[in-house]
Amino acid sequence: MKKLTALFLTMVMVMTILPMMAFAGEEQRQIVISWMDDRTGEDGQYLRDEFVIKPFLEKHPNVTIDWQPTQDITKQVKIALGAGQGPDLMSIDGPSDALELYESGRTIGLNEAVEKYGWDKVIYDWALDVATDKNGVITGVPAQYEGMLFYGNKEIMDAHGWKMPTTYEELKTLATEIREAGFVAPMILGTSTIPRRNEWWYSTLFGNYAGREATKDLLEGRKTFFDPEIKGVFTTYKEMFDLGINGNQDTFAVTLADGRAMYYSGMTVLVMEGDWFVDNGVQNGVDQYVTLPPSFREGVPQSYALSVGGCYVVNKAVEDDPEKLELIYELLDILYSRPDLYVASLEAGGQVNCIDVDQALIDNANLLEPVKEKLKITDAAMEAGNVGHCTWTFFPQDVRIYMYEKADEYLIGDLSLEDYLQAMQDMLDKDIAEGKVPPVM
Template sequence: MPAPLSRRRFLQLTGTAALGATTLTACGSGSGASGNQINFWGAFASKDIEKYFQKQFIDGYNKTATGAKALDVRMTVKQIDTIDRLTQTAVASGRGPDLITTTGPAQTLSYVNNGNLLPLDEYVDKLGWRDSFLPWALDAARVDGKLYSLPANLETLSVYYNPATLDKHGWKPPTSRAEFEDLCKDAKDQGIVPIGAGNAEWKPATEWHVTWVWNTFAGPEALYEALTGKRRWTDPVFVEAIALLKSWFDKGWFGGSTDRYFTNKFTTVYEQLASGKAALYFNGSWTFSEIGPYFGKAAGNDATWDWAPLPSLNSGVPAEVQPLSIGTAYSVNKDCEHPAQTADWLTYVLADPRRQLDYLSSTGVAPAPVKMPEKDFPSDIDPRVKRQYLELSTAKNIGYTTWTFWPPKSDTYIYEQMEKVLTGKLSPKDYCADLDKLFQQELKAGARPPVPAPKGA
């Protein structure tokens, strides 16, 4: 994703994904398809990504597709802001694509509940998916024990910082609540914004902070219990986490003040981080694709950046929890005429770690959650990016991002109503109580996405 459009914001704005934002059209669907090819709709965030995808994943696959049953893939590029609606309309009319692309488990679930998808379990062993994908990733794609999608990208939340700023003031990336709060107090006293933050351009940015605080204060075990209906969101551990986050906003630690948080743009945050005016930035790994223009030669300065794992904010919560984000998933239409060939193409695109890591290195697009041995990383990949995905591929303490594992109405509630908490119009207790009522309704209705166990990596 080219800066300054973040991958996370792009996914939400378009309802599609940078990894092609793709759709395979069914033969005979009226799109010019014929029985001896698979037509493919693609929409891309940049021309460079489109060219890469065409060369590596379309032309490259077609050269390997041989035999009497082999089908070529033919790509037609569509507009990024309409392809999701086109897909939904086509599927609803019974003339939909062979491959349905969604923004992750929640959207996939809606297609499953409507009876639109084919189970993919027969390909798990036949095509080596069990050996290729991280176990939790396949678990997150199952509904009632059946596999209905393949996850197509993987991201997490981390702490970003300017090493020179921390060195100058004798700080280190915090690993505990005490270290975090001490750094923030010291930074505030010296006129430095402790946490670069703002949601002026993207209101759901507020859920990033709810996500990392819940994962590091309440912890993955408590979140898993709540997401699976074994614990309520009114539990004190969730309420206390929200109250703690509000107290930090009240101190002016996020964005300089609560008022500034609502007016700060992402450009402002990156510029503050590069200039030493902000100490830390809690954000997703989509940062890799947008931070570059603000540091080093591209920005006319000598600033550098790095990242660190999230600190543990509470006793009993493991260190370095990595909340998981699945921004894209691929499913096969139940009316697909060539499911085996479609699954074969999915294997080519997603299951090979070298192809995925080359894609990451060349375009910044997040790779699929496949096993990533160090030998498969390109020699020219940014070492900071490499370190992130090496750690993700072996993660033992996985957590949960709200936009991936919460039901859609509950997710929207989390970031919209949190603004009222930050401005004092809604108490943390009432915030969690109202969330619980909504979540229980969605859980009962079967609207909650699949949730892997917290130590399933």
């Protein structure tokens, strides 16, 4: 009898618990969101964990974020998506890649999420425009913005009484003085193995030689590469190369890391890099001047070549799982709807997002002095409208890749200026006709 009672009670217990478990399982479906991210290293992991993933998981304990820090992310993403696989969420290099992935049918349009969560109210219009295709589809949500700046080693410059150049003439004079003072070069671009670095200078020259309007005219088909303002971008770059301002052919033999090391160690005095270099200076203990790159033509102001430094895109395969898709949007929403977390991430060394936040929050933030200084410069340039177009955001992909890949050949005389410009013009004409040029601010 005892045995029967025990058996009966056990069965009742099992029958009571089982449906509860099933019910609980339904409520607490375990979801894994894979996120391939261009942030890498311990710093990247800390910033993502602390200011995005942890706040999200507090609200969604049933979700696991499979965070995959990845270098050279666009290539990895394209390989994975090309094979019909790939993570759910991806932080890729920029809007032109987002557009290509969307057009290839590998990612989804994000208009619904942008409207639903109100991201269009906080993301800068120009950034959202550039991530929108000709049919009005938002192909990627802009992440951070970045642009090109001029840096000078403060200690060396003060010791020699040098000032940061504001015009091309001043730069040429300074470069001569730097050489005469015994430094190996005014600056070394370091294009060995990375010809892409030529893009940094081209972006700067489009803003500070051609000017914003001329560049816009070029990209919208009202000017060509042969118009003097545009052609001058390339002839000026060649002149700088011939004068050795960038280290002449030496730059082909110096890697990015070695070029930076030469600047940190005082072998060179100037650097032209993106705003990320403020942090590099801080980390390497170099006190540096930060300014807008000089004006290269009379009447064209010093400007800040601007770009969207990254985009978030969502794998098309996630469309089949609406619950997961909604969770991905909620994860992204933390980046756009939590200014407190954004400012805290800036304080921890995070990048500047493409969002408009209350200036008082930034002013009162505990930022490093060089970071504050940089933000003051870039904000002033943006307010005054002195912004240029970074090629990697505003130029169609094939034009910009050709532009930087062939730069070395043009500089050493293996490719004539006429041929160089004509090839780019042919590509641009085709891209304009096919609607492949991103909207230009």
